[in-house]
Amino acid sequence: MRRIKGAPDRRRRPRESVETQTTRFGGEFERLRRTLDEIEAGVDIAAEPNRIVPDRVLVLELKNGVQNFAHEARRLGFAWMLEEGADGNDNITDEDDLVDPATAADPRLYALMPSREALQTLLRLWTAFTAREPAPQGYSKWWQIFATLNVIRTWSAEDRVDQWTRTVLRDQIRRNPTGAVRIEFDLWFREDPIVRQARMTAFQAKVAAADGRVLDRVLLEPIQYHAALVELPVTRALELIERAGPLATADEVMVVRPQSFSPHPPSERDPLEPVDRAPPAQPDTRAPIAALLDGFPIENHDLLRNRIDVYPVDVTPTEAPPHRRMHGTQMASLVIHGDLDGGHPPISRTLLVVPVLASPANGSPEHTPTDKLAVGMIERAVRALKEGVGDGKPVGPDVLIINHSLGDMHSPFERRASHWSRLLDYLSHRYHVLFVVSAGNAQDGLPLDGFASLTDFRRATADARTEAILTALERARATRPVLSPAQSCNSLTVGALHSDFAGPGAFAGAAIDPFGALKMTNLGSRLGTGIGGSIKPDLVMPGGRQAARARVTPAGLELFSQEIEGAGQRAAIPDTRGGRRDRTQRSSGTSNAAALATRGAIRIADALDDIPAAPGEARWRDRQTRAVILKCLLAHGCSWGDIGRHLDGLYPPVAATSNYRRRVAISQFLGYGEPDVDRVISGSAHRVTMLADATLRNNRRHEYQIPLPDSLSSLAELRRITVTLAWSSPVRVSAASPRSIRLVVTDDEGKSHFWEGVDRTNVVQPDHRHCAKGTLFHSVLDGRKAVPFGSRSSFMIGVQAVAETTAFNQVDAPYALAVSFETADTIRADIYQEIRQELELRARAGVAVRARRP
Numbered sequence: 001m002r003r004i005k006g007a008p009d010r011r012r013r014p015r016e017s018v019e020t021q022t023t024r025f026g027g028e029f030e031r032l033r034r035t036l037d038e039i040e041a042g043v044d045i046a047a048e049p050n051r052i053v054p055d056r057v058l059v060l061e062l063k064n065g066v067q068n069f070a071h072e073a074r075r076l077g078f079a080w081m082l083e084e085g086a087d088g089n090d091n092i093t094d095e096d097d098l099v100d101p102a103t104a105a106d107p108r109l110y111a112l113m114p115s116r117e118a119l120q121t122l123l124r125l126w127t128a129f130t131a132r133e134p135a136p137q138g139y140s141k142w143w144q145i146f147a148t149l150n151v152i153r154t155w156s157a158e159d160r161v162d163q164w165t166r167t168v169l170r171d172q173i174r175r176n177p178t179g180a181v182r183i184e185f186d187l188w189f190r191e192d193p194i195v196r197q198a199r200m201t202a203f204q205a206k207v208a209a210a211d212g213r214v215l216d217r218v219l220l221e222p223i224q225y226h227a228a229l230v231e232l233p234v235t236r237a238l239e240l241i242e243r244a245g246p247l248a249t250a251d252e253v254m255v256v257r258p259q260s261f262s263p264h265p266p267s268e269r270d271p272l273e274p275v276d277r278a279p280p281a282q283p284d285t286r287a288p289i290a291a292l293l294d295g296f297p298i299e300n301h302d303l304l305r306n307r308i309d310v311y312p313v314d315v316t317p318t319e320a321p322p323h324r325r326m327h328g329t330q331m332a333s334l335v336i337h338g339d340l341d342g343g344h345p346p347i348s349r350t351l352l353v354v355p356v357l358a359s360p361a362n363g364s365p366e367h368t369p370t371d372k373l374a375v376g377m378i379e380r381a382v383r384a385l386k387e388g389v390g391d392g393k394p395v396g397p398d399v400l401i402i403n404h405s406l407g408d409m410h411s412p413f414e415r416r417a418s419h420w421s422r423l424l425d426y427l428s429h430r431y432h433v434l435f436v437v438s439a440g441n442a443q444d445g446l447p448l449d450g451f452a453s454l455t456d457f458r459r460a461t462a463d464a465r466t467e468a469i470l471t472a473l474e475r476a477r478a479t480r481p482v483l484s485p486a487q488s489c490n491s492l493t494v495g496a497l498h499s500d501f502a503g504p505g506a507f508a509g510a511a512i513d514p515f516g517a518l519k520m521t522n523l524g525s526r527l528g529t530g531i532g533g534s535i536k537p538d539l540v541m542p543g544g545r546q547a548a549r550a551r552v553t554p555a556g557l558e559l560f561s562q563e564i565e566g567a568g569q570r571a572a573i574p575d576t577r578g579g580r581r582d583r584t585q586r587s588s589g590t591s592n593a594a595a596l597a598t599r600g601a602i603r604i605a606d607a608l609d610d611i612p613a614a615p616g617e618a619r620w621r622d623r624q625t626r627a628v629i630l631k632c633l634l635a636h637g638c639s640w641g642d643i644g645r646h647l648d649g650l651y652p653p654v655a656a657t658s659n660y661r662r663r664v665a666i667s668q669f670l671g672y673g674e675p676d677v678d679r680v681i682s683g684s685a686h687r688v689t690m691l692a693d694a695t696l697r698n699n700r701r702h703e704y705q706i707p708l709p710d711s712l713s714s715l716a717e718l719r720r721i722t723v724t725l726a727w728s729s730p731v732r733v734s735a736a737s738p739r740s741i742r743l744v745v746t747d748d749e750g751k752s753h754f755w756e757g758v759d760r761t762n763v764v765q766p767d768h769r770h771c772a773k774g775t776l777f778h779s780v781l782d783g784r785k786a787v788p789f790g791s792r793s794s795f796m797i798g799v800q801a802v803a804e805t806t807a808f809n810q811v812d813a814p815y816a817l818a819v820s821f822e823t824a825d826t827i828r829a830d831i832y833q834e835i836r837q838e839l840e841l842r843a844r845a846g847v848a849v850r851a852r853r854p
Contacts (some may be wrong), residue, residue: 015147022130029126049249054116061109061151072141077118081111083736157243161256166241168258181237186255189224203252210236218376223426224733225419229373258410260374263365264327274582275340279305287398288350290602295328295357295366296320302582303572308351311395313384314377315355323576324359327366333572334595340570341501352396354381375420386431400433400626403598405591407440407483417738421485425731425738428490434627435491436598438590439537440483440526445558446472457550469514477527477668487530489739489775490728496525496543496593506566514548518643521669522546523561528668532737534774537671541596544568544588600677601630607681625693625814632726632816635778637676644764660767667766672778685830687822695812698803705794709834713789718824720782721758727815740804741813748796755795758783
């Protein structure tokens with residue numbers, strides 16, 4: 001596997017001198033002065049898109065970020081629009097080489113909408129700065145801004161229509177050169193509803209003048225989303241591609257993008273024989289706690305009858321012919337039964353389904369409707385569950401787990417959080433629900449080195465092929481990012497493992513098994529990272545095995561994933577040839593993995609229901625922390641396992657700093673690893689799990705004393721401590737990173753070593769500094785050191801909150817902390833009972849820590 005290159009220089013750049021900045025930007029500010037004079041004189045300059053004028057978005061790109069710049073901009077009279085390029089590393093470490101080159105961001109960019117008064121004040125401040133006058137009282141930050149200014153310009157057609165959008169639109173037109181093109185226009189959000197309506201009216205007039213029509217409009221104020229789905233003639237779409245015409249230069253438009261689209265191609269596999277699993281006589285009487293946003297399922301399938309409840313909102317049954325209801329049927333089956341080849345017992349709770357995919361009868365993939373904005377559909381689906389739509393009552397008021405196996409194929413994550421991901425972040429925090437999101441599947445080929453021909457690849461040993469495939473995946477990790485909305489910071493994003501129960505003979509004949517017994521991410525699973533370099537996917541679950549198929553291209557060999565008859569996960573499907581209700585079929589992908597993660601979350605919820613609430617406490621499902629409890633416990637059983645150790649050995653351990661980047665690269669495949677749900681919900685005499693949950697706000701700290709079992713004192717036996725922290729953050733809608741509150745796990749010295757009897761030396765896992773970048777922290781420590789300690793000793797774990805901006809100083813973030821203490825089976829002691837008894841003796845006021853062993 002190739003050596004990872006060194007990290008770039010990320011040190012803070014010094015401020016430029018007044019003379020340098022005056023030379024660079026004096027002409028731009030002088031043009032701004034003349035523009036304001038012309039406006040005062042009544043000159044119409046609206047047709048000149050490069051002029052900085054009131055109500056036209058102004059871009060300030062700085063060499064360094066300026067703390068609380070949004071506040072300073074508003075004081076000056078600017079409307080704060082968005083921020084890009086925050087690298088998310090300032091809060092982690094001062095070591096420059098801990099930044100992974102694959103995730104390093106550009107300098108910060110701030111987009112502002114000024115009033116006339118704001119521009120006049122900006123000019124006065126610039127004049128004082130260039131004259132070396134002291135900053136007026138209250139405006140010292142602007143001297144920092146002027147000294148680090150790198151670019152000042154207007155938001156342009158190049159910003160609105162990026163290269164990816166141009167490529168996708170060209171491809172769509174190439175495939176259908178005579179049809180109309182459907183395009184999304186994200187408008188600049190304006191808080192004033194009158195201004196907002198005026199902007200939409202002006203935009204619609206420009207669409208009409210371009211011979212287009214608006215198909216759908218969505219306004220979601222909490223995430224500042226104001227968008228329109230527009231159908232344009234090909235000639236006008238080509239104009240947009242060239243960044244020309246009134247729509248490319250429309251001041252109302254922030255971004256032009258291909259329509260958000262989540263397709264699920266039909267499987268060509270033959271159906272399998274039925275599975276003998278009788279449906280229950282009656283539906284479960286308990287309130288559903290999980291919902292599936294997907295396609296229509298077959299409600300009367302033998303595996304789903306009396307187990308699901310379907311509630312249409314945007315997609316009607318007529319848009320989904322029964323024989324085409326493939327994906328929703330498969331996902332519902334996997335959530336309820338798991339992989340049918342595994343023989344697991346079904347989930348007894350009813351699963352709610354809100355269809356968001358149409359199933360065309362013409363054989364094209366199931367997909368999100370082409371006449372609706374996907375973001376609006378998801379918001380309405382969740383609102384129908386939790387609040388009700390229109391005059392209707394909520395259909396899933398107790399739902400706390402939402403499976404979201406959808407991904408926008410036209411929006412791979414690069415650096416800016418999408419509106420779709422921000423919506424999930426907002427909804428998860430508002431309703432205290434856990435979204436389980438699939439990372440997305442990649443269909444593109446991987447360049448494959450090391451083989452002169454296709455014959456050489458086929459004849460190579462299994463080990464040689466595996467190493468070559470792993471190298472190809474590592475090289476391509478930056479080009480296969482997760483699909484929006486998988487970068488959502490509050491959601492649990494799931495990648496797919498090359499694993500199923502189909503049996504060892506699946507890869508017979510010419511089919512090539514790329515990984516053999518290694519539980520590697522399967523060939524089609526998209527890779528991390530998340531916003532600010534955070535860990536994504538969060539975890540991986542079995543997603544079915546896929547074969548490796550190589551083909552010759554002008555550039556050399558390329559590798560593709562291929563579903564084969566004998567491999568994959570078995571689930572219910574509709575009968576495409578008749579009226580049978582017992583058909584099953586195998587499939588693979590990250591949707592399958594997310595469905596199994598949802599199933600795991602339901603199992604954990606059922607186990608938690610068995611724990612009675614402490615006196616005076618609400619039951620866990622009625623608390624604000626309910627979603628983060630599930631998120632925390634699902635991740636608590638994660639580990640990289642054998643494949644983590646295998647990948648760790650393929651990267652060169654040259655220096656301590658490269659160790660960080662090596663672990664970052666591995667986490668892009670595996671996240672925190674595969675969870676062991678059985679291990680989390682069961683217990684033993686040698687393992688105890690403690691759980692705490694609460695809310696926390698800026699500069700507050702909760703401390704937990706974890707008892708040490710007396711029987712471990714001075715013993716040189718293996719022991720392990722696992723610490724997992726999950727929280728939900730309110731959304732910063734216009735910032736580069738949506739996370740507004742950061743939680744930190746520390747010991748009593750402000751570090752994360754916790755106890756001298758354990759350390760991270762022998763555990764192959766994500767670096768603990770990398771773990772701090774998202775809303776999920778998971779770390780495993782172990783050791784054999786003989787440490788003497790007295791009776792009733794303990795160590796401390798602290799949870800501290802830091803608001804990313806002052807606007808969130810008084811906002812609470814719900815969190816859950818799980819701590820497991822485990823010892824080797826050779827120790828003749830019941831540490832579960834020791835710790836439980838000590839906790840009961842130390843029962844203290846404040847947040848409770850509960851030990852569990854069913």
